[in-house]
Amino acid sequence: MPIRVLVVDDSAFMRKLIVEIINAQPDLEVVGYARNGEDALKKLSRLRVDVVTLDVEMPVMDGLETLKRIMSENPLPVVMLSSRTRKGSETTIQALSLGAVDFVSKPAGSAAPELGSIADELVDKIRCAAMAQLPAKKRDPAATPKRPLPTLPPVPSGAASKIVIIGSSTGGPKAIEEVFAHIPANLPAGIVVVQHMPKEFTHSFAERLNTLFPFPVKEAEHGDLVENGKALIAPGDYHLVITPERRVALNQDDRVMFLRPAIDVTMESLPAVYGKNIVGVILTGMGRDGAKGMAKIKEAGGVTIAQDKATSTIYSMPKAVADEGNADYILPLDKIGGVITDLVSALG
Numbered sequence: 001m002p003i004r005v006l007v008v009d010d011s012a013f014m015r016k017l018i019v020e021i022i023n024a025q026p027d028l029e030v031v032g033y034a035r036n037g038e039d040a041l042k043k044l045s046r047l048r049v050d051v052v053t054l055d056v057e058m059p060v061m062d063g064l065e066t067l068k069r070i071m072s073e074n075p076l077p078v079v080m081l082s083s084r085t086r087k088g089s090e091t092t093i094q095a096l097s098l099g100a101v102d103f104v105s106k107p108a109g110s111a112a113p114e115l116g117s118i119a120d121e122l123v124d125k126i127r128c129a130a131m132a133q134l135p136a137k138k139r140d141p142a143a144t145p146k147r148p149l150p151t152l153p154p155v156p157s158g159a160a161s162k163i164v165i166i167g168s169s170t171g172g173p174k175a176i177e178e179v180f181a182h183i184p185a186n187l188p189a190g191i192v193v194v195q196h197m198p199k200e201f202t203h204s205f206a207e208r209l210n211t212l213f214p215f216p217v218k219e220a221e222h223g224d225l226v227e228n229g230k231a232l233i234a235p236g237d238y239h240l241v242i243t244p245e246r247r248v249a250l251n252q253d254d255r256v257m258f259l260r261p262a263i264d265v266t267m268e269s270l271p272a273v274y275g276k277n278i279v280g281v282i283l284t285g286m287g288r289d290g291a292k293g294m295a296k297i298k299e300a301g302g303v304t305i306a307q308d309k310a311t312s313t314i315y316s317m318p319k320a321v322a323d324e325g326n327a328d329y330i331l332p333l334d335k336i337g338g339v340i341t342d343l344v345s346a347l348g
Helices: 012-021 037-044 063-073 086-098 114-116 119-132 170-178 199-212 264-270 291-299 318-323 333-346
Strands: 003-008 028-034 050-056 079-085 102-106 163-170 190-195 216-221 231-233 239-242 247-253 277-281 303-307 329-331
Touching: 003 012, 003 119, 012 028, 012 119, 028 037, 028 119, 037 063, 050 063, 050 119, 063 086, 079 086, 079 119, 079 247, 086 102, 086 170, 102 119, 102 199, 114 119, 114 239, 119 247, 163 170, 163 264, 163 291, 170 190, 170 199, 170 333, 190 239, 190 264, 199 216, 199 231, 247 291, 264 291, 277 291, 277 318, 277 333, 291 303, 291 318, 303 318, 303 333, 318 329, 329 333
Parallel strands: 003 028, 003 050, 050 079, 079 102, 163 190, 163 277, 190 231, 216 231, 277 303, 303 329
Antiparallel strands: 239 247
């Protein structure tokens, strides 16, 4: 049975193009379209839909408000369509935090050949979204008691002697927020995050995280020092490795499994620098990026954590680590940040 898609976009031209792209695939079927969020909610009340493609900027009810309503009333996998402007990237990051599974950034032009360039990415992400595991309804954060964050002593300045490396893909931005919510300021380790995301969006992602948590978060730049109690986000379209001086080195070497940044590239650079003082974490995502890197971390004596199936939007990446026996801990998302904190404190 084909994947049933509702297309939501205020542009008649875009709706026509997206419908044609989707209906050209034998395993996908457009069952309806909507001109704005209000129209979309009416259609969702009477259509059986597997995935929604949702434009960010629309009149009457915009993409964010529509997404909030979908996730609170009847959660469905949503793929956002966003512009590559700064405002578009900021709004898209908010959408991912609210529960959108993924996004496709539209090219700046409006000509059919330019818009057609997103066709393969769009259909791949719709297929991936159809496999996503979503909560039955939006959880009330107040209903889930949090473990009080430990008060840690001030950490030494300068290069960190311990590192936490977190890799994620589909569903990752929201998952990373949950992990960070359980990590205190003054964590006695540096944090590096490799999230599969285009270069136009990683800066906005880092800026959002920096406003939400008590420790500094920034998009990594070439030469940045890995410091205790600070988090660095790998920039889109660059591999990130850590040098013996515990600084960031960025490169645009060949893509690994079609990815840049690749989690494996970063993880595999760490044992030579940090030895066993590594906590490796793989969160939700499609594919197996990070599986080789986690094996290298475990081989070096570091500790490895994989997100469990029940809380993963897409279980493919954590599953690859677990199936190969390279996960010391397999944990639900809300436990990972606390365990990271405990493990870092216990490292030599």
